[in-house]
Amino acid sequence: MSGSDSADDDAVDDETAPDGDRVPVLLVRGDREYLVEPGDEMGTDLGVLEVPPDVQSGDTLETHLGDEFQVRRLRGPDLFHHFERTGAPMVPRDIGLVIGETGIARGDRVLDAGTGTGVLAAMMARAGASVVTYERDADFADVARENMALGGVSDAVDVRTGDVLAEIDDLEPSSFDVLTLDTGDAPAMVEHAPDLLVDGGFVAVYSPFIESTREVAETAREVGLSNVTTRETIQREMQFDERGSRPTTAPVGHTGYLTVARNE
Structure with missing residues (x-):
């Protein structure tokens, strides 16, 4: 999945929704893609993944079983x-x-x-x-x-x-x-x-x-x-x-x- 929003090159933690909530980020592993809010916890068959509140695009997060997910900022497309x-x-x-x-x-x-x-x-x-x-x-x-x-x-x-x-x-x-x-x-x-x-x-x-x-x-x-x-x-x-x-x-x-x- 790809896009070209030039403003999306900024760090994830620079953007918040108008009500103060964090804008969700994409967690990607192969063809898997999950939408999760910073600070939340996500359970998958690959283990539990905790998403830090200050997560940034480009970070690598690991589940408690050691499987890695890449963090991407939500882009227009x-x-x-x-x-x-x-x-x-x-x-x-x-x-x-x-x-x-x-x-x-x-x-x-x-x-x-x-x-x-x-x-x-x-x-x-x-x-x-x-x-x-x-x-x-x-x-x-x-x-x-x-x-x-x-x-x-x-x-x-x-x-x-x-x-x-x-x-x-x-x-x-x-x-x-x-x-x-x-x-x-x-x-x-x-x-x-x-x-x-x-x-x-x-x-x-x-x-x-x-x-x-x-x-x-x-x-x-x-x-x-x-x-x-x-x-x-x-x-x-x-x-x-x-x-x-x-x-x-x-x-x-x-x-x-x-x-x-x-x-x-």
Whole structure:
């Protein structure tokens, strides 16, 4: 498992969750991977492992039977694998496209609709943005809040329970740098994008279905957004063996369509 959060090169003990709790660390041995909070004790078939409160990334810990585990700091892509899921989360490559296409960075304010597991919201917060995200299902929203604490971004992500369209009048106009949508009613939200976004702000809409994607793109143009582009998000893994190199013959996995537009 790998990632590239530049801020994650710091020592583990430099980071705490907003409520004062320690942000969990990953304990890795071969293909085993456990998420444990500093100061906790973990029992495995390899023995009992005590995790010091001041544990740091790069440390080696031994169970009482002498088996070693390496300590890794929880990095952005790890959230995809360790967050509690309430559905199918957006995959890392699609999150990368959203952040790359919209330029989300430190100091940005993002309005997100369709929180779900919260992976996208957490990754945008780890990029330095302040995120307000809406989730209609109260139980899902509770899980998302727990996931934000796990990812150490509770102070940067405001998880709200409800329908953002029902509360649209309560949102301050021209106060968001980026609008990210992963909901069935995304076209209706896109209608409000010019009012919600700052000049030059972006809207990014993810959908698994082409019908809603087309409606999003058409709505974006109708309300005056510019640079409207839609791409299918597909990647092919490469295969290397003694015969040669080529894309894997496994089926190409479709994840969805990403539409990006700008408020000019």
